[in-house]
Amino acid sequence: xxxxxxxxxxxxxxxxxxxxxxxxxxxxxxxxxxxxxxxxxxxxxxxxxxxxxxxxxxxxxxxxxxxxxxxxxxxxxxxxxxxxxxxxxxxxxxxxxxxxxxxxxxxxxxxxxxxxxxxxxxxxxxxxxxxxxxxxxxxxxxxxxxx
Amino acid sequence: xxxxxxxxxxxxxxxxxxxxxxxxxxxxxxxxxxxxxxxxxxxxxxxxxxxxxxxxxxxxxxxxxxxxxxxxxxxxxxxxxxxxxxxxxxxxxxxxxxxxxxxxxxxxxxxxxxxxxxxxxxxxxxxxxxxxxxxxxxxxxxxxxxxxxxxxxxxxxxxxxxxxxxxxxxxxxxxxxxxxxxxxxxxxxxxxxxxxxxxxxxxxxxxxxxxxxxxxxxxxxxxxxxxxxxxxxxxxxxxxxxxxxxxxxxxxxxxxxxxxxxxxxxxxxxxxxxxxxxxxxxxxxxxxxxxxxxxxxxxxxxxxxxxxxxxxxxxxxxxxxxxxxxxxxxxxxxxxxxxxxxxxxxxxxxxxxxxxxxxxxxxxxxxxxxxxxxxxxxxxxxxxxxxxxxxxxxxxxxxxxxxxxxxxxxxxxxxxxxxxxxxxxxxxxxxxxxxxxxxxxxxxxxxxxxxxxxxxxxxxxxx
Numbered sequence: 250x251x252x253x254x255x256x257x258x259x260x261x262x263x264x265x266x267x268x269x270x271x272x273x274x275x276x277x278x279x280x281x282x283x284x285x286x287x288x289x290x291x292x293x294x295x296x297x298x299x300x301x302x303x304x305x306x307x308x309x310x311x312x313x314x315x316x317x318x319x320x321x322x323x324x325x326x327x328x329x330x331x332x333x334x335x336x337x338x339x340x341x342x343x344x345x346x347x348x349x350x351x352x353x354x355x356x357x358x359x360x361x362x363x364x365x366x367x368x369x370x371x372x373x374x375x376x377x378x379x380x381x382x383x384x385x386x387x388x389x390x391x392x393x394x395x396x
Numbered sequence: 397x398x399x400x401x402x403x404x405x406x407x408x409x410x411x412x413x414x415x416x417x418x419x420x421x422x423x424x425x426x427x428x429x430x431x432x433x434x435x436x437x438x439x440x441x442x443x444x445x446x447x448x449x450x451x452x453x454x455x456x457x458x459x460x461x462x463x464x465x466x467x468x469x470x471x472x473x474x475x476x477x478x479x480x481x482x483x484x485x486x487x488x489x490x491x492x493x494x495x496x497x498x499x500x501x502x503x504x505x506x507x508x509x510x511x512x513x514x515x516x517x518x519x520x521x522x523x524x525x526x527x528x529x530x531x532x533x534x535x536x537x538x539x540x541x542x543x544x545x546x547x548x549x550x551x552x553x554x555x556x557x558x559x560x561x562x563x564x565x566x567x568x569x570x571x572x573x574x575x576x577x578x579x580x581x582x583x584x585x586x587x588x589x590x591x592x593x594x595x596x597x598x599x600x601x602x603x604x605x606x607x608x609x610x611x612x613x614x615x616x617x618x619x620x621x622x623x624x625x626x627x628x629x630x631x632x633x634x635x636x637x638x639x640x641x642x643x644x645x646x647x648x649x650x651x652x653x654x655x656x657x658x659x660x661x662x663x664x665x666x667x668x669x670x671x672x673x674x675x676x677x678x679x680x681x682x683x684x685x686x687x688x689x690x691x692x693x694x695x696x697x698x699x700x701x702x703x704x705x706x707x708x709x710x711x712x713x714x715x716x717x718x719x720x721x722x723x724x725x726x727x728x729x730x731x732x733x734x735x736x737x738x739x740x741x742x743x744x745x746x747x748x749x750x751x752x753x754x755x756x757x758x759x760x761x762x763x764x765x766x767x768x769x770x771x772x773x774x775x776x777x778x779x780x781x782x783x784x785x786x787x788x789x790x791x792x793x794x795x796x797x798x799x800x801x802x803x804x805x806x807x808x809x810x811x812x813x814x815x816x817x818x819x820x821x822x823x824x825x826x827x828x829x830x831x832x833x834x835x836x837x838x839x840x841x842x843x844x845x846x847x848x849x850x851x852x853x854x855x856x857x858x859x
Binding site for chain 2: 255276277278279280282284285288289292293306308310312315316317319335338340341343347351360361363364365366367368369375376
């Protein structure tokens with residue numbers, strides 16, 4: 250399996266699939282992040298996969314098999330919530346908090362669902378594509394015509 | 397510290413969207429971390445509490461912990477919550493750690509991070525792939541070349557580029573030297589944290605040799621932007637073999653001195669032996685990688701297990717510890733310097749001839765000479781530097797072994813010249829989670845040694 254391949258999982262089966270993979274030897278959670286596909290909701294996806302705005306991407310590693318595996322879960326904008334992997338991998342704690350902080354994905358069952366990088370009173374989730382980035386709007390004042 | 401600090405304030409867990417509200421006026425410090433801080437046990441959920449107590453392993457099915465149940469003899473009125481950092485010198489930057497102490501014993505720990513967050517993943521979305529490596533190199537500032545490497549490998553995987561042999565070997569040479577300089581820096585600061593000021597000077601002295609070589613090759617001592625998608629920025633200078641040979645011959649001798657200053661030193665050993673122990677199962681469950689994982693005896697090194705570059709053609713050993721204490725993490729890094737030294741020595745002999753960057757016109761700007769002669773070359777040069785090059789649609793996750801552990805880069809490309817999303821999996825960010833486990837039950841004075849032994853680089857943690 251090359252670095253470019255990934256597998257899609259349905260949101261309902263996400264936790265069960267990861268739990269199964271953990272039993273199969275994928276005992277190290279390498280990475281967990283989320284992507285906002287707002288500009289590319291109509292992207293090419295395999296058949297049967299519903300198009301949604303967000304994706305949660307999980308990379309698992311098997312130390313015994315020396316293999317890596319990547320799972321993608323589609324998460325709808327209306328209900329951006331998936332099951333937390335914390336009960337399986339306690340190491341998911343910080344990564345899920347980061348995904349919540351920067352993209353606003355909620356993780357059901359997470360022990361400490363707070364922001365991690367931004368201050369707690371921050372508004373919005375900066376890595377979302379509809380988050381306006383730091384440009385200070387220049388206020389052009391109307392100049393009175395003298396002539 | 398003049399401000400009275402009330403950690404936590406009211407915790408509002410059930411609804412994550414609920415913003416942290418004002419605590420009692422006059423008691424709150426001028427921060428807005430709110431629920432990110434450590435709170436009193438009564439207002440902390442049991443899962444969070446177990447995590448802060450350092451219970452990394454999963455509880456048996458169906459067993460629910462309730463806060464009163466946790467097997468701690470001391471009740472809450474006999475403990476106190478203290479705050480360490482974010483400006484504490486031993487936290488290596490702006491790491492803030494909150495601890496609940498019983499006398500001098502640490503019961504609960506919670507790292508609070510984010511003080512150096514500058515939104516580099518968001519920045520990356522606005523930079524072309526050519527500019528991208530200038531951004532990632534600033535994340536882990538002690539091993540900038542590894543960050544450039546992982547970004548370049550990910551971009552090349554999307555482009556389907558095969559890079560020339562010489563570029564691969566130059567990359568290997570540079571990242572191995574960088575691993576040595578990063579570990580030497582760690583030896584220096586760790587020595588300083590434990591009171592060995594000579595070690596501080598020694599470590600910096602040896603690191604200086606390597607940084608001078610980097611300066612010669614890349615023009616800069618940090619943030620090189622040397623490894624780029626398609627190869628490296630410039631060929632090695634004439635006579636590089638002599639400089640590298642000088643490093644290769646010097647470092648093992650100097651490490652013997654370290655051995656005397658630290659390894660054989662009873663005061664140092666008393667500070668590190670048996671301190672901050674983490675077991676294999678806990679380390680794997682907490683997703684730690686790098687020296688922290690290897691110190692527990694798991695021989696997991698991406699260079700060996702999932703080889704990238706040409707690591708399958710050089711001879712080196714993976715260093716593992718046995719107990720997983722602070723001394724093991726020291727010993728693993730110490731010996732990894734020697735292993736990297738071995739790799740570098742082999743690279744001097746095995747360095748192939750050829751191009752140092754890929755000949756593809758798509759990603760490689762024309763050589764400087766051609767620009768003087770040809771209008772097309774000038775246009776080509778201008779186009780690459782202003783518009784960048786388009787990368788095919790797709791997503792990729794590439795991981796390499798940085799001095800701190802698995803450094804991953806996840807890129808989503810939408811077919812334009814800028815990444816649609818770039819995510820860096822920082823090893824220090826993940827490894828920090830093991831602190832509650834390592835610190836639980838130890839002394840507050842050991843906390844300095846343990847934090848240092850995880851080797852967090854805050855630039856990478858906060859990104």
